[in-house]
Amino acid sequence: MDNNREWTAPDSSGQGPGYGQPSYGQPGYGQPGYPQVPGWSPAPQPGLIPLRPLGFGTLIGVPFQVFRRNPRPTLGAALLLQTGIALLSSTIMGLLLWYFVNRYMSAMSSDQEAILAGGIATGIAVVLLQAAIQLVTASLMQGIISAEVAQATIGRKRTFRQLWQLVAPRFGTLLLWSLLTSVATLLSVGVALSPTILLIVAAVDGNAGFGWGVVAVLLTIALLLGAGVVYAWVSTKLAIVPATIVLEKASLGVAITRSWRLTSGAFWRTFGVIVLFSVIITTAASIITVPLGLVYQLFSAFSMADPSGTQAMTALIIYYIASLVLNLILSAITTVATSACYSLIYIDRRIRAKGLDVDLVRYTEYHASDTDASPLDNPFLPRPTSFGPQ
Numbered sequence: 001m002d003n004n005r006e007w008t009a010p011d012s013s014g015q016g017p018g019y020g021q022p023s024y025g026q027p028g029y030g031q032p033g034y035p036q037v038p039g040w041s042p043a044p045q046p047g048l049i050p051l052r053p054l055g056f057g058t059l060i061g062v063p064f065q066v067f068r069r070n071p072r073p074t075l076g077a078a079l080l081l082q083t084g085i086a087l088l089s090s091t092i093m094g095l096l097l098w099y100f101v102n103r104y105m106s107a108m109s110s111d112q113e114a115i116l117a118g119g120i121a122t123g124i125a126v127v128l129l130q131a132a133i134q135l136v137t138a139s140l141m142q143g144i145i146s147a148e149v150a151q152a153t154i155g156r157k158r159t160f161r162q163l164w165q166l167v168a169p170r171f172g173t174l175l176l177w178s179l180l181t182s183v184a185t186l187l188s189v190g191v192a193l194s195p196t197i198l199l200i201v202a203a204v205d206g207n208a209g210f211g212w213g214v215v216a217v218l219l220t221i222a223l224l225l226g227a228g229v230v231y232a233w234v235s236t237k238l239a240i241v242p243a244t245i246v247l248e249k250a251s252l253g254v255a256i257t258r259s260w261r262l263t264s265g266a267f268w269r270t271f272g273v274i275v276l277f278s279v280i281i282t283t284a285a286s287i288i289t290v291p292l293g294l295v296y297q298l299f300s301a302f303s304m305a306d307p308s309g310t311q312a313m314t315a316l317i318i319y320y321i322a323s324l325v326l327n328l329i330l331s332a333i334t335t336v337a338t339s340a341c342y343s344l345i346y347i348d349r350r351i352r353a354k355g356l357d358v359d360l361v362r363y364t365e366y367h368a369s370d371t372d373a374s375p376l377d378n379p380f381l382p383r384p385t386s387f388g389p390q
Contacts, residue, residue: 043357046155046364051357054348059273060280063340066149067333073160074148078332081137086328089130096122135182138335139174143167145339146246146346150380153347154364166246166378173245173252180252188231192223236271237263242339243346247380262349270345277341285330292322350380359383 043052048069049062067075100119107115147166151158158166167174195216237260244255244262263270296319350356363379 044361044364046153048149048152049344049347051153051351051360051364053352053357054344056269056273059341059344059348060277062344063277063337066145066152066340067336069152070148070157073158073163074145074336075332077144077160078141078335079328081141082328082331082335085130085133085137086324088133089126092126093123096126135178136175139171139178140167141335142178142242142339143171143174143246145336146243146343149243149340149343149347150247150378154360154367154379170246170249173255174242176252177241177245177255185231188227192227193220195219195223232271233267236267236274239263239270239274239342240346240349243343247346247378248382249378262346262353266349266352270349273341273345277338281334281337285334288330289323289326292319292326354382356380 043050045051048065049058054062096119100115100122104112104115104119144160144163144167147163148158151163151166198216238256239259240262241252241255241259244250244258245252248255248258250258296315299315347356359379
């Protein structure tokens with residue numbers, strides 16, 4: 001799609017020049033004293049991004065502007081949810097540990113084995129519950145950020161409640177998608193590790209020799225490499241499923257099909273954006289967290305001269321609290337920025353493959369004076385045509 005197309009507002013009859021047509025009424029085209037060349041103006045930008053095909057730099061840099069533009073429903077919500085989960089999980093695990101340790105220490109030796117087994121089972125149940133809560137939270141933030149990026153694209157700033165109105169009807173489908181991807185990932189890892197697991201079982205029974213161990217390890221490495229390649233391919237092809245579910249109100253099957261088709265012919269571009277963005281996020285997080293660990297190690301070395309160990313314990317507590325707070329902030333930023341990056345990839349693919357920019361330009365022009373428009377307005381819905389949906 002040509003990046004240098006021009007858009008001008010329609011006249012009162014609605015039949016004036018549009019996107020991709022020359023602007024005859026502008027100076028510089030057909031006027032005395034001006035060269036006879038078509039006029040040009042940059043693509044309109046009512047909000048977060050210019051309404052044209054997005055460049056590599058835009059896809060990488062703009063996600064970090066999402067939480068700066070509207071921090072409360074994005075970074076604030078992510079930080080609040082993750083802090084709540086961390087506090088709740090730590091409290092529950094601490095109380096359970098205290099309870100079972102007291103029971104174990106005060107129980108008779110014949111009952112200690114049963115108490116230990118019950119404590120382990122309860123701990124596993126709590127970990128699974130925590131994973132389920134995190135899955136729900138991740139699905140919620142994916143939907144909220146997708147809706148926020150879409151609204152910011154057309155120049156609107158919404159509250160968390162208004163964004164939730166957009167996401168709520170699709171939340172069940174988002175949660176199903178997150179559950180499906182989590183189960184598929186676990187099964188893939190399980191299959192890749194199965195040779196090593198079988199080797200361990202055989203070793204316990206005394207039926208495994210050195211040769212079988214080498215074969216199992218080599219097979220596991222080959223399966224992990226193959227699973228990594230398949231995961232990279234499938235995850236890239238399905239990267240924009242959440243945005244499709246929210247913005248197009250699509251069912252899970254339709255969203256998977258749409259994502260697969262929209263990324264066709266653009267796999268390496270999409271894969272490159274995802275990998276580069278992940279590297280930037282990981283590198284930035286390391287730059288921030290590694291110095292904190294070095295400061296702690298340095299302080300601990302000086303604290304060794306304290307015979308009471310008070311300084312070392314104080315340093316450990318301060319380091320733990322600082323690390324927890326820093327990790328929560330970095331995790332919230334990563335969640336928002338990554339979801340925004342995937343949403344922008346979706347918008348870029350719709351623009352390049354389906355001409356979404358034309359629809360967005362028309363929509364923002366027609367609603368320029370409608371400051372109280374309904375938050376449920378959705379210009380991202382595919383337009384039905386004689387050839388099927390856009």
